Amino acid sequence: MGDPVTLIAKWLEGLLAGWGLAEGPTAVVMNLIGVIMIVVFVMIMDVFLVWVERKVVARFQDRFGPNRLGPFGLIQPIADVIKMLIKENIYPQGIDRFIYNLAPLFGLFPVLLLWAVIPISPTTIGTDINVAVLYLVACGAFISLGIIMAGWASNNKYALLGAFREVAQMISYEIPMVISLLIPVILARSMELNQIIQSQNIWYIVAAPLAALVFLISSIAELGRAPFDIAEGESELIAGFHIEYTGMKFGMFYAGELLHALTVGGIFSSLFLGGWRGIGAMTYPIVGTFWFFIKAYFIYWVIMWVKYSLPRIRIDQMLNLNWKFFTPLSLVLLMVTAVLDKLLTGVPMLIYFGVMLAANILIGWGTVLILRKTRKKEAPRVAEPKPIARPDGAPPIPAITPATTSQS
Amino acid sequence: MLNDWLFIGILLVIAPIVPLAATVIPDFIGPRKPSRLKSQTYECGVETEGETWIQFKVQYYIFTLIFLIFDVELVFLYPWAVAFNQLTLFGVLEGILFILILVAGLVYAWRKGALEWF
Amino acid sequence: MTPLQIIFLLVAAISLGGAVMVVTRQNLVHAALWLILVLFGVAVTFVLLNAGFLAMAQVVIYIGAIAILMIFTIMLTRKVAKDTDEQLNSNWWGAGIISLLLFGGVILMLFQWQNFQFNLPNLNPSVDPLLQLGEGLVSPNAFLLPFEIASVLLVAALIGAIMVARERK
Known part of the structure; x- marks a missing residue:
C-alpha cells in the first residue's frame, strides 16, 4: 500500500503495543488521535473558508475582497479570529444565561460530528458505521436544536421569529433530503459512505440526476443560505436567531454555517460524484483526498454561486416549493428507482445506468410540463391587484384596487 | 461492531471543546464594561416593547406534525433500501405500497389546505 | 466491571437525572431541553446494545422531530413557561406510593421471566442485523x-x- 495514513496508523499501533498497552486502550488512543487530527484539520480549514467565502463573493459582486493582509489577503481570517477573540462578551437583558451560552456550541459541533463518517480518502475515514447516511440526518437534528435554543434564550422577538422560521424550514426540507438520500442507498445497497463510493463505477449523478438536484437544493435550505434565508432576512428580522450574539459567539454560528456548506459539498460528492474516486486514487489513496476536496469545493462553489445570484424567496413560496414540488417529485423518483432497480437485476451496468438516466429525463420532462401548466393557471392570480397599505380612513385608491378591501 | 462507535463517542466529547474554548476565552482576555444601555435587546433602535413571548401561527405546529409523520415513515424505509439485494419484486412492491399510503396522506393534507401558509 | 458497564452506568445515571429534571423544572422550555438530554441518553443506550439503527432513528425522530414539535407546542401557548404554581399538591405521597408499588411489580415480573438476563445476548457477527x-x-x-x-x-x-x-x- 503506498499510503502514508495507513503506514502511520500501523506504526503507532505497533508502538503502543510495544509499550505493553492492551488491545482496548490501544483502540481508544488510536481513535483519540484520529479525532483530534480530524477536528484540528477541519477547524483550520474552517478558518480559511472565511477567506474563500469573502474572496468568492467579492468576485461575484465585482470587487476585490480581502487583499491587504498577506498575499491575496490570506492572513485576513486569522486577523478576524483574533479580533473576535478580544471582543467583549455582551450579555443582553433578560436572557436565559445558560442556554444563551450553550447555543453557539450547537452551532458548530454538530457539523464537526458530520466529519466522522465522511471518507476523505479510501483509507482515511473516521469510522464506517453501517448507518452512516442516517447519522448524517441525525446530526442535522442537533443543528436545529441549537437554533431554537439561540432564538429562545435571546429574549428578542426577532430572534425567536427567526429561529421559528429557520427550524420550520429545516424540518420541512429534511423530508425531500431524506427521500433523495434513500436513492443512492438503494443503488449501493448500503448506508456506509465508503461502500457507496466504492460501488460508484459510474457516478450516481448519471443514474439519479434529479435526486442529486433535489438533495442539493434541500441541503441549501437546510443550511439556511440564500435564496432560503428568510429566517435572517435583513429587511425584516435583521439577523434572525443570532441577532443578540456578538463576537466569538456569533462567530461560532458563522463558522458552523460555512463549514456546514463545505460539508454538504463533501456529502454530495461522496453520494453522487464518487467521493475520492479519480485517477490514481485506487493505487495511491492519498490522491483520493485531492479528488475528494476538488469535488467538495466545487459543490461549495456552486452553493455560493446560488447564494449570490438569486433573490430571497418568501416563506409561503419556500413551503410550497418544498411540500408541493420537491416532496412529490422525490417520492416519484424513489418509487421509480426502486421498481426499475429490481426489474433490471442482472443487466450490464451501462444499460442499467442508461435506463435510469432515461427514466430521470422522462420524469424531469413530465415535471416541466406540469410546471408550465401550473404557471399558466397561476399567472392571472399573481397579476391580480393587491391591496395597498394606506392610513386608516383614507379613501381607497380606485384605479389600482377596484373591489378588494384591505385585509393585510 | 461497537468499536465502530468508539470514534463517534470520543468525537462527541472532543468536538464541543472547540466552540466552548472559543466562546469562553473572550471572557478572560476581552474587555468587560457592561452597561444598561449596551445590554438592551435590539428592536430597531427603539426601546423594547412588551413581552418577547409572542404567540405563533398555528401553521408552524401543523407543518411540524406533517413532518413528524413523514419522518417516522421514511426512517423505516432505510433498512428496506439496504436489504434491496435480498428482496423479491414482491418485497419491493410492498415498500412501494408503504410509500403510496404516505402519498395518500400528503394528498389529503394538500386537498384540505394544510400545506398553505397564510 | 468492564468499561462498557461503566459507560452504561454513566449514561443511565445521566438519563435518569435528566428525567428527574424534566418533571421538576417549572420552566417548560427548560423541561423540554432536559427531555432532549434524556432522549439522547436513550439513543446512546441503543448504541451500547449494538442497535445503531434504532439509535439513529431515536435521534432523528425523537430529538429531530418530536422534541421540536414539543417546543413549538409550548410556544403556541401563552405564559405557561413562567408557571409559578406549586408543583406538588396534598396527595403527592399517595401518588408516590402507587408509583413505587407499580415499579416494584414490574421489577418482580422481570425477575420471574425466564428469558431475563443481565448479559448481552451474543449476536451472530456474520449477519448484519x-x-x-x-x-x-x-x-x-x-x-x-x-x-x-x-x-x-x-x-x-x-x-x-x-x-x-x-x-x-
Missing part, C-alpha cells in the same frame, strides 16, 4: 402486516392532526 430488519419488514413471514398497518396508522394520525389543528381557525 440491519439487513435482517430490512428483509423482515417486507417479508410475509415476519413483519409485513405490522409494517403496512403502521403506515395506515400514521396516515390516520396525520388526518387527525390536520382536523384538530384546522378547527382552531
Whole structure:
C-alpha cells in the first residue's frame, strides 16, 4: 500500500503495543488521535473558508475582497479570529444565561460530528458505521436544536421569529433530503459512505440526476443560505436567531454555517460524484483526498454561486416549493428507482445506468410540463391587484384596487 | 461492531471543546464594561416593547406534525433500501405500497389546505 | 466491571437525572431541553446494545422531530413557561406510593421471566442485523402486516392532526 495514513496508523499501533498497552486502550488512543487530527484539520480549514467565502463573493459582486493582509489577503481570517477573540462578551437583558451560552456550541459541533463518517480518502475515514447516511440526518437534528435554543434564550422577538422560521424550514426540507438520500442507498445497497463510493463505477449523478438536484437544493435550505434565508432576512428580522450574539459567539454560528456548506459539498460528492474516486486514487489513496476536496469545493462553489445570484424567496413560496414540488417529485423518483432497480437485476451496468438516466429525463420532462401548466393557471392570480397599505380612513385608491378591501 | 462507535463517542466529547474554548476565552482576555444601555435587546433602535413571548401561527405546529409523520415513515424505509439485494419484486412492491399510503396522506393534507401558509 | 458497564452506568445515571429534571423544572422550555438530554441518553443506550439503527432513528425522530414539535407546542401557548404554581399538591405521597408499588411489580415480573438476563445476548457477527430488519419488514413471514398497518396508522394520525389543528381557525 503506498499510503502514508495507513503506514502511520500501523506504526503507532505497533508502538503502543510495544509499550505493553492492551488491545482496548490501544483502540481508544488510536481513535483519540484520529479525532483530534480530524477536528484540528477541519477547524483550520474552517478558518480559511472565511477567506474563500469573502474572496468568492467579492468576485461575484465585482470587487476585490480581502487583499491587504498577506498575499491575496490570506492572513485576513486569522486577523478576524483574533479580533473576535478580544471582543467583549455582551450579555443582553433578560436572557436565559445558560442556554444563551450553550447555543453557539450547537452551532458548530454538530457539523464537526458530520466529519466522522465522511471518507476523505479510501483509507482515511473516521469510522464506517453501517448507518452512516442516517447519522448524517441525525446530526442535522442537533443543528436545529441549537437554533431554537439561540432564538429562545435571546429574549428578542426577532430572534425567536427567526429561529421559528429557520427550524420550520429545516424540518420541512429534511423530508425531500431524506427521500433523495434513500436513492443512492438503494443503488449501493448500503448506508456506509465508503461502500457507496466504492460501488460508484459510474457516478450516481448519471443514474439519479434529479435526486442529486433535489438533495442539493434541500441541503441549501437546510443550511439556511440564500435564496432560503428568510429566517435572517435583513429587511425584516435583521439577523434572525443570532441577532443578540456578538463576537466569538456569533462567530461560532458563522463558522458552523460555512463549514456546514463545505460539508454538504463533501456529502454530495461522496453520494453522487464518487467521493475520492479519480485517477490514481485506487493505487495511491492519498490522491483520493485531492479528488475528494476538488469535488467538495466545487459543490461549495456552486452553493455560493446560488447564494449570490438569486433573490430571497418568501416563506409561503419556500413551503410550497418544498411540500408541493420537491416532496412529490422525490417520492416519484424513489418509487421509480426502486421498481426499475429490481426489474433490471442482472443487466450490464451501462444499460442499467442508461435506463435510469432515461427514466430521470422522462420524469424531469413530465415535471416541466406540469410546471408550465401550473404557471399558466397561476399567472392571472399573481397579476391580480393587491391591496395597498394606506392610513386608516383614507379613501381607497380606485384605479389600482377596484373591489378588494384591505385585509393585510 | 461497537468499536465502530468508539470514534463517534470520543468525537462527541472532543468536538464541543472547540466552540466552548472559543466562546469562553473572550471572557478572560476581552474587555468587560457592561452597561444598561449596551445590554438592551435590539428592536430597531427603539426601546423594547412588551413581552418577547409572542404567540405563533398555528401553521408552524401543523407543518411540524406533517413532518413528524413523514419522518417516522421514511426512517423505516432505510433498512428496506439496504436489504434491496435480498428482496423479491414482491418485497419491493410492498415498500412501494408503504410509500403510496404516505402519498395518500400528503394528498389529503394538500386537498384540505394544510400545506398553505397564510 | 468492564468499561462498557461503566459507560452504561454513566449514561443511565445521566438519563435518569435528566428525567428527574424534566418533571421538576417549572420552566417548560427548560423541561423540554432536559427531555432532549434524556432522549439522547436513550439513543446512546441503543448504541451500547449494538442497535445503531434504532439509535439513529431515536435521534432523528425523537430529538429531530418530536422534541421540536414539543417546543413549538409550548410556544403556541401563552405564559405557561413562567408557571409559578406549586408543583406538588396534598396527595403527592399517595401518588408516590402507587408509583413505587407499580415499579416494584414490574421489577418482580422481570425477575420471574425466564428469558431475563443481565448479559448481552451474543449476536451472530456474520449477519448484519440491519439487513435482517430490512428483509423482515417486507417479508410475509415476519413483519409485513405490522409494517403496512403502521403506515395506515400514521396516515390516520396525520388526518387527525390536520382536523384538530384546522378547527382552531
